[in-house]
Amino acid sequence: MGRIFMITLEGRIYSCKHCFTHLALLDDIISKSFHCGHGKAYLFDKVVNITEGEKEERMMMTGLHTVVDIFCVGCGSIVGWKYV
Secondary structure, eight states: OOOOOOOOOOSSEEEOTTTOOEEEEGGGEEEEEEEETTEEEEEESOOOSEEEOOOEEEEETTEEEEEEEEEETTTOOEEEEEEO
C-alpha cells in the first residue's frame, strides 16, 4: 500500500472517537434513524479517510444486504459499514 494522505475537513465534522481523524461533515448526514449492535448509526452521503474490508452478506433489520466494514485510516478502528 502506498502513502496515505488524510483529508482535513472544514466546518462541523464527525471524527474517529479513538484518534480524531476527520470522517464526514455534519451536512453529509442523510439519516440518523439507523441502528447497529452498538446503538445508533448514521447514514452519510460521503465519508473520507476510510478503508474498506471484504464484501459480505449480512442480515440487517431490513433483510439481507451486501456490505463492507469501513475502517479509520488513522488508527484502523472500525467506524461502520457501507452498502455495496
